[in-house]
Amino acid sequence: MTRYHPALVALHWILAAMVIGALIMGGQVLAALPNDSPDKMFSLRAHMTVGLVIGVLMLARLVTRLKTQHPPKADTGNALLNMGGRAAHWALYTLVLLMVASGVGISLTAGLPDIVFGGSGAPLPETFDDLAPRVAHGIISKLLALTILAHIAGWLYHQFALKDGLISRMWFGNRH
16 A cells, blocks of 8 residues: 555645645734724634534544555654654644634634624624633644644655655555
């Protein structure tokens, strides 16, 4: 077995784009908009919707990962790097799901489903900063961004230092 299941490959790349997009949207766009800005509601609705889709797709990816055959574990020739790579992969699953959970926590705590999707006409709270799930969401987002950077650094190491073509495992093609 030389490649991951095509569903896992598709979910990997779709989720990579969605997660990076959601991190940018939350950290750059939403954070910069005051809660009384008319643009905030549209951006928040999009961010919340994408976050929920990410949660569903991440659970589908986890189930697919656990139920399908996959190539042997990557080997860098260094036990510590191998362990770090495996830890980073599981950290990505965990941190993404924690981001979704903390986002849902913010939403429920602040009454956002009725405000953002229900058309209640109520304004957004003045700030979300005093909500515990918001604090967690911010911390987790930074940990997730760092883990993504570590994941990319691992790919670069495999691609350019080891030159082992590891990226081909996470692409479409013959699996054997």
